[in-house]
Amino acid sequence: MMFPRLFATVLLSLACAQACAADFRSVGAASVVLYDAPSVKGAKRYIAPRGMPVEILARYGAWVKVRDADGELAWTETKGLSARRNVVVKALSAKVRAAPDDNAAILMTADKGVLLELSDPAGSIWVRVRHEDGIAGFVRATEVWGI
Numbered sequence: 001m002m003f004p005r006l007f008a009t010v011l012l013s014l015a016c017a018q019a020c021a022a023d024f025r026s027v028g029a030a031s032v033v034l035y036d037a038p039s040v041k042g043a044k045r046y047i048a049p050r051g052m053p054v055e056i057l058a059r060y061g062a063w064v065k066v067r068d069a070d071g072e073l074a075w076t077e078t079k080g081l082s083a084r085r086n087v088v089v090k091a092l093s094a095k096v097r098a099a100p101d102d103n104a105a106i107l108m109t110a111d112k113g114v115l116l117e118l119s120d121p122a123g124s125i126w127v128r129v130r131h132e133d134g135i136a137g138f139v140r141a142t143e144v145w146g147i
Contacts, residue, residue: 022055022147023056024056026052026081027048027081028080028081032080032081034076038063052068052086053087053088054066054068056081086117086118087129088144089110090112091142094109096110104138110131116144117130123138
C-alpha cells in the first residue's frame with residue numbers, strides 16, 4: 001500500500017518539475033511582430049529584434065505566449081523563434097570572466113541590454129556565454145536574463 005502511494009507522489013513531483021521548468025527561446029533570423037492575441041488580427045504590440053530572448057509561457061496552435069526581459073507579455077508565431085539560446089544583460093554591467101570564479105581574469109564587460117549567446121545553461125551560479133565578437137567566458141547567472 002505504501003509503495004504505490006510513494007511511486008505516485010514521485011511521478012507527480014517529476015511531472016510538475018518538468019511542467020514548471022522555464023522554456024526559453026530566442027527570436028530567429030528575422031525580427032518578429034508581437035501581438036496582444038494569438039492571431040495576426042490582434043493588435044500589434046511591438047517588434048522583437050533578432051536574437052531577443054523570450055520565455056514561452058503557453059502554446060496555442062502555431063502561436064506562443066511569451067514574456068520578455070522586461071516582463072511584458074505578448075503572442076507570436078512559433079515559427080519566428082529559434083532554439084538557439086541568448087541571454088540579455090540585466091545588470092548595469094556584467095563582467096565576462098575567463099573562468100567561473102570572481103578572481104578569474106575579466107575578458108570583457110557587457111553593458112545592460114547586450115545580447116550574449118548562451119553556450120552552457122547548466123550552471124546555477126555561473127553560465128558560459130559568447131559575445132558576437134567571439135569573446136567567450138563566464139558571467140554570473142544573476143546578471144543576465146534568459147536562463
